[in-house]
Amino acid sequence: MWFRNLQIFRLAADWSYSTDALTAALQRGAFQGCSASDRHSLGWVPPRGEDGELVFSVARQQLIALGVEQKLLPTSVVRQYAQAKIDQIEAAQGYKAGRKQKREIFEQVEAELLPRAFVKRGLTYVWIDPINRWLLVDASSSTRADEVMEQLKLSLGELPVTLVKTQLAPATAMTQWLATGHAPGSFTIDRDCELQAAADERPAVRYVRHTLDSDEVRNHIAAGKSATRLALTWNDRVSFVLTEQLQVKKLAFLDILKEDAERQSENADDLFAANFTLMCGELSQLLQHLVEVLGGEGE
Numbered sequence: 572m573w574f575r576n577l578q579i580f581r582l583a584a585d586w587s588y589s590t591d592a593l594t595a596a597l598q599r600g601a602f603q604g605c606s607a608s609d610r611h612s613l614g615w616v617p618p619r620g621e622d623g624e625l626v627f628s629v630a631r632q633q634l635i636a637l638g639v640e641q642k643l644l645p646t647s648v649v650r651q652y653a654q655a656k657i658d659q660i661e662a663a664q665g666y667k668a669g670r671k672q673k674r675e676i677f678e679q680v681e682a683e684l685l686p687r688a689f690v691k692r693g694l695t696y697v698w699i700d701p702i703n704r705w706l707l708v709d710a711s712s713s714t715r716a717d718e719v720m721e722q723l724k725l726s727l728g729e730l731p732v733t734l735v736k737t738q739l740a741p742a743t744a745m746t747q748w749l750a751t752g753h754a755p756g757s758f759t760i761d762r763d764c765e766l767q768a769a770a771d772e773r774p775a776v777r778y779v780r781h782t783l784d785s786d787e788v789r790n791h792i793a794a795g796k797s798a799t800r801l802a803l804t805w806n807d808r809v810s811f812v813l814t815e816q817l818q819v820k821k822l823a824f825l826d827i828l829k830e831d832a833e834r835q836s837e838n839a840d841d842l843f844a845a846n847f848t849l850m851c852g853e854l855s856q857l858l859q860h861l862v863e864v865l866g867g868e869g870e
Contacts, residue, residue: 572846574696574709577819578716579858582704583731590628597625600726602638607686613639613722618696619843629844632851633699637719642688644681653680695719703855706732711820735817738866742815745798752784754803755864761802761810768796805857828853
């Protein structure tokens with residue numbers, strides 16, 4: 572149970588969902604698989620696979636999970652089968668099918684193929700920290716996070732959260748850190764970054780596993796490029812990539828943290844709880860320090 576990405580939200584001060592209350596709310600949107608005619612289905616599932624346990628909670632830290640099921644039926648495949656049927660019908664009736672008839676045939680073929688389509692399943696975890704008022708979605712894109720948040724809003728009836736904004740824009744801060752060759756506080760600069768100009772075509776330069784404390788990087792910054800992504804390590808314990816939208820990606824935790832969790836565990840359930848507890852502790856501190864080096868939260 573280790574997150575790979577963070578879409579960062581701030582809980583409202585009046586957030587008051589206990590584990591029982593949150594469970595009751597999520598039950599209204601519990602996952603049900605795709606029916607024969609559905610292309611897409613989503614809903615809340617037990618985060619560690621225990622039937623009926625829609626919220627996993629340790630020390631007031633809550634973990635929930637959104638399950639997604641999608642049938643893989645490309646439009647090109649439907650069109651291919653539909654065209655074959657249209658050809659047969661046109662040959663039988665002796666004249667070309669009209670637009671309405673073609674659309675009806677396409678819809679009929681799609682309905683026939685959907686029950687036989689392959690199903691792709693996915694899982695997105697959400698960590699709720701009511702103590703420090705964080706809500707974190709383990710998603711690499713804002714689109715997936717928006718999907719989760721919309722489903723959470725439907726289940727709760729309201730969603731008192733906001734995207735976190737900082738006084739200092741991440742792009743401005745990351746550019747300053749690269750220009751000076753070091754990051755503040757307990758952060759260190761790693762070897763990946765992306766620099767982008769503000770011109771219409773937004774020309775970009777990407778460095779991968781490259782020394783960033785160099786004149787070459789500083790020359791790009793002097794020429795007007797700013798950092799849109801920067802790899803960092805926090806406290807020699809967690810590495811990640813920070814983006815200009817204040818997203819955290821490619822989270823990687825020091826192996827010793829995972830070894831600590833394994834030593835504390837006697838079975839799979841204990842290991843899940845230990846992993847979650849350690850992750851919460853590390854990320855709570857990381858997020859606090861990250862907001863601090865970005866000047867604190869803005870309005």
